Amino acid sequence: MTGESTTPSIWHGIPVSPGIQIGKLYIxxxxxxxxxxxxxxxxxxxxxKTRLADAIAKAKESLLDLRGKVVQSLDxxxxxxxxxxxxxxxDPLLLDRTYERIEQQQQNAAMAFTSVVQQFADQFASxxxxxxIAGRKVDIMDLGKRVSQLLAxxxxxxxxxxxxxxxxxxxxxxxxxxxxxxMDHQHVKGFATELGGPTSHSAILAKALEIPCVVGLGRVxxxxxxxxxxxxxxxxxxxxxxxDQRELxxxxxxxxxxxxxxxxxxxxRTLSAETVDGFRVELAANxxxxxxxxxxxxxxxxxxxxxxxxxQYLERAGLPTEEDLFIVYKKVVESxxxxxxxxxTIDLGGDKFLSTLQTAREVNPFMGLxxxxxxxxxxxxxxxxxxxxxxxxxxxxxxIMFPMISSVREVLQAKAILDEIRDDLxxxxxxxxxxxxxxxxIEIPSAAVCADSLAREVDFFSxxxxxxxxxxxxxDRGNEQVASLYDPFHxxxxxxxxxxxxxxxxxxxxxxxxxxIAANPLCALLLVGLGINELSMGALAIPEIKRLIxxxxxxxxxxxxxxxxxxxxxxxxxxxVREAYRSIQRQRRKSPVVGTS
Ligand code: PEP
Ligand code: MG
Numbered sequence: 001m002t003g004e005s006t007t008p009s010i011w012h013g014i015p016v017s018p019g020i021q022i023g024k025l026y027i028x029x030x031x032x033x034x035x036x037x038x039x040x041x042x043x044x045x046x047x048x049k050t051r052l053a054d055a056i057a058k059a060k061e062s063l064l065d066l067r068g069k070v071v072q073s074l075d076x077x078x079x080x081x082x083x084x085x086x087x088x089x090x091d092p093l094l095l096d097r098t099y100e101r102i103e104q105q106q107q108n109a110a111m112a113f114t115s116v117v118q119q120f121a122d123q124f125a126s127x128x129x130x131x132x133i134a135g136r137k138v139d140i141m142d143l144g145k146r147v148s149q150l151l152a153x154x155x156x157x158x159x160x161x162x163x164x165x166x167x168x169x170x171x172x173x174x175x176x177x178x179x180x181x182x183m184d185h186q187h188v189k190g191f192a193t194e195l196g197g198p199t200s201h202s203a204i205l206a207k208a209l210e211i212p213c214v215v216g217l218g219r220v221x222x223x224x225x226x227x228x229x230x231x232x233x234x235x236x237x238x239x240x241x242x243x244d245q246r247e248l249x250x251x252x253x254x255x256x257x258x259x260x261x262x263x264x265x266x267x268x269r270t271l272s273a274e275t276v277d278g279f280r281v282e283l284a285a286n287x288x289x290x291x292x293x294x295x296x297x298x299x300x301x302x303x304x305x306x307x308x309x310x311x312q313y314l315e316r317a318g319l320p321t322e323e324d325l326f327i328v329y330k331k332v333v334e335s336x337x338x339x340x341x342x343x344x345t346i347d348l349g350g351d352k353f354l355s356t357l358q359t360a361r362e363v364n365p366f367m368g369l370x371x372x373x374x375x376x377x378x379x380x381x382x383x384x385x386x387x388x389x390x391x392x393x394x395x396x397x398x399x400i401m402f403p404m405i406s407s408v409r410e411v412l413q414a415k416a417i418l419d420e421i422r423d424d425l426x427x428x429x430x431x432x433x434x435x436x437x438x439x440x441x442i443e444i445p446s447a448a449v450c451a452d453s454l455a456r457e458v459d460f461f462s463x464x465x466x467x468x469x470x471x472x473x474x475x476d477r478g479n480e481q482v483a484s485l486y487d488p489f490h491x492x493x494x495x496x497x498x499x500x501x502x503x504x505x506x507x508x509x510x511x512x513x514x515x516x517i518a519a520n521p522l523c524a525l526l527l528v529g530l531g532i533n534e535l536s537m538g539a540l541a542i543p544e545i546k547r548l549i550x551x552x553x554x555x556x557x558x559x560x561x562x563x564x565x566x567x568x569x570x571x572x573x574x575x576x577v578r579e580a581y582r583s584i585q586r587q588r589r590k591s592p593v594v595g596t597s
Pocket of ligand 1: 306308443463465468516
């Protein structure tokens, strides 16, 4: 496996699933079935409608079959990624519009269906700039392909060529969730795609299956040949084609190092995140989709510190019913029990636009009808979610958290609605946890400043620094042109965090932090020093932060915090914390603390 005579070609993308593998490339180009798209005669209309109904029935059958296979090879949670496609097949709008085209525009079934699917996919992708939501376009297109292939009398199962007799690394323009699920997991050692985002279903599945995966590589296929030797690096997010001896040796040694490091970190899985002098921090995970739960628990999360509930709303054409939501929430609390799950009520608005709820486009949506504001403006929608959450609380350790709180008034309004729901459920004799904890996100500066008043109204706070930073520093979190100003070490941010933690503790409530900075080791060090009770982050970062916490003393972290508040610039603060942490590490190497590695 050498590419001695050729120069290696290195492509960089987005790392989505860690691991390094060396293997032969298999270039996946899903057989493009030629689908005849044509106009039909009046007399053919009924026949085309029947053909469409048959194809839809068969697509449903094959999806259910595929779903069953995934339940067997993984679990129910992973199999549920096919549910949006199954739901879409039942969507009356999709069918009505297709029939309309067949009847009124006299298009054949394939032409009508693919056009409507394309329309749906475009609308979906244009709803938001959120990469997760835009990624659902792949599901819709996957369904379009499946039904079209059936219409062309091609059996989708027989066009699958992802079974192998030797180990391969797959390279493709894009991979749909069904491609990923059908792939031969024994021989596929990694896969890389030109397109795709980090939160696409394929990426999530790759992570769950622990297959190294890199997406968003750009036009790598132009350089690739079948059978060519390649290195896939899911840590750095790169693929090396025709690696030379140097690249191969480097990859092997990096792989050995990473495996040893991960084995080492994995030993911490069952240990608690406790400082050397006994201060305990709960490490929880941020979750967007129920299918992430097994992965989250495998990384030693002690619960879910932030369950973003928006996705159950954004994945479908209409609003979910109470029963739809209850089924999801119940499954989640049951699988995480006895650990807690903090369900954040919908944070729609901002960059997550839902046409069923938001009719007017806003000029400044991040400052507009977002999250709790939207819920208070649509109490019916809010009540449906609260009923589902309270009912699910009977099955595990659920907590409820309100996002985007800017004043005590909003908390009182939200709690009043929750009290109404409690009364209704009691009257109906439906069980729920009467002691359920209610919390709020502190992610707007006014909430941090008034944290003492807010703390009297709730059981916990979770600091949302992703938004707190953008609102405090007036820096759009999604705008790369001001990315250098998006600064967690800004003194204003650190002061607001301290104010919030102190206010919570004075009132005797716990306080967590669920913004991205929870996974930043230097920030985590400061947060421990400030006395944070819980840190919630992407599951992959948990072992690393646990190791950090187990290697420091609360007393040292506190001392560092005392110093930084006298420093005036973010760069001074950052440099000071970095140096202080290095010195702790040096000290530890000299006199290691037993049981912390
Ligand atoms: C935050 O704002 O820090 C947060 C966790 O919420 P989101 O990223 O969903 O806005
Ligand atoms: Mg937020």
